[in-house]
Amino acid sequence: MQDRDKLEILVDWLLKSTHTVIFTGAGMSTEAGLPDFRSKTGLWKQKDPTKLASVEAMNQNPEEFYEFYRMRLATLGEASPHKGHKILALWEKDRLIQAIITQNVDGLHHRAGSNRVIELHGTLREAVCLKCKQVYPPQVLEGESIPRCSCGQMLKPGVILFGEMLPQEALRQADIESRRSHLFIVIGSSLEVSPANFFPLEAKGVGAKLVIINLEPTDMDDQADLLIRGKAGEILDYLNKILKDPD
Numbered sequence: 320m321q322d323r324d325k326l327e328i329l330v331d332w333l334l335k336s337t338h339t340v341i342f343t344g345a346g347m348s349t350e351a352g353l354p355d356f357r358s359k360t361g362l363w364k365q366k367d368p369t370k371l372a373s374v375e376a377m378n379q380n381p382e383e384f385y386e387f388y389r390m391r392l393a394t395l396g397e398a399s400p401h402k403g404h405k406i407l408a409l410w411e412k413d414r415l416i417q418a419i420i421t422q423n424v425d426g427l428h429h430r431a432g433s434n435r436v437i438e439l440h441g442t443l444r445e446a447v448c449l450k451c452k453q454v455y456p457p458q459v460l461e462g463e464s465i466p467r468c469s470c471g472q473m474l475k476p477g478v479i480l481f482g483e484m485l486p487q488e489a490l491r492q493a494d495i496e497s498r499r500s501h502l503f504i505v506i507g508s509s510l511e512v513s514p515a516n517f518f519p520l521e522a523k524g525v526g527a528k529l530v531i532i533n534l535e536p537t538d539m540d541d542q543a544d545l546l547i548r549g550k551a552g553e554i555l556d557y558l559n560k561i562l563k564d565p566d
């Protein structure tokens with residue numbers, strides 16, 4: 320099947336679906352200049368980012384842990400939502416999609432104008448005290464090598480680290496949206512991270528059509544009703560053009 324045919328099928332499904340949920344991963348934001356974790360270009364200083372973004376790294380090697388997050392914050396400071404993020408925000412306004420479940424911590428969906436965004440892995444836009452839970456702006460992570468709260472305890476980026484529980488309310492909301500969905504579209508995720516990768520299967524379990532848009536094969540390609548290989552921003556742009564001008 321030609322790619323254009325696949326895109327036309329997806330547009331048809333989008334127009335017919337009464338509840339469409341988008342599920343994004345780090346590949347959604349690589350075109351905004353933010354590296355993902357598992358592509359070749361996602362590697363950082365030859366270290367595995369999935370090990371650096373962990374509770375273990377924060378406790379055992381805090382200097383390297385905070386250096387990693389300062390680098391991510393600096394990169395985020397230079398990034399802006401790309402056309403794909405903006406198209407998803409437009410589709411929400413036009414009621415073509417009902418929610419975005421994201422594994423991303425970059426806040427780019429919000430910055431593009433999307434409102435119904437469920438952040439499963441927290442956000443880089445804040446820092447939190449590990450003891451008294453006071454919330455700080457992310458700039459506090461920039462200064463000292465190990466940033467501390469006024470109570471003396473270490474501050475942690477507001478993201479969920481590998482080895483931590485996901486926020487209960489975000490999980491609950493993602494569960495509701497997945498169960499409601501008639502069409503569930505994964506964009507830019509390896510689908511290797513649990514429990515986030517449970518939601519596409521949950522949607523499929525209630526009869527939703529599952530679409531995966533990704534640059535590389537994922538662990539769940541065999542579950543997809545439609546597989547589209549390509550870059551998130553470019554594919555969303557093509558889809559939006561077909562929507563506006565079907566001929």
Ligand code: NAD
Nearest residue numbers: 344345346355356357422423424425507508509534550551
């Ligand atoms: P991942 O790194 O495991 O996988 C990303 C996938 O996206 C890869 O399969 C890759 O082929 C694909 N990809 C890369 N660029 C793409 C593009 N332009 N268009 C389409 N696909 C593209 O990412 P994940 O599945 O989200 O899981 C990793 C974890 O990393 C998540 O928990 C997430 O919180 C975190 N993370 C977030 C950010 C961010 O917020 N921007 C960045 C890096 C990692």
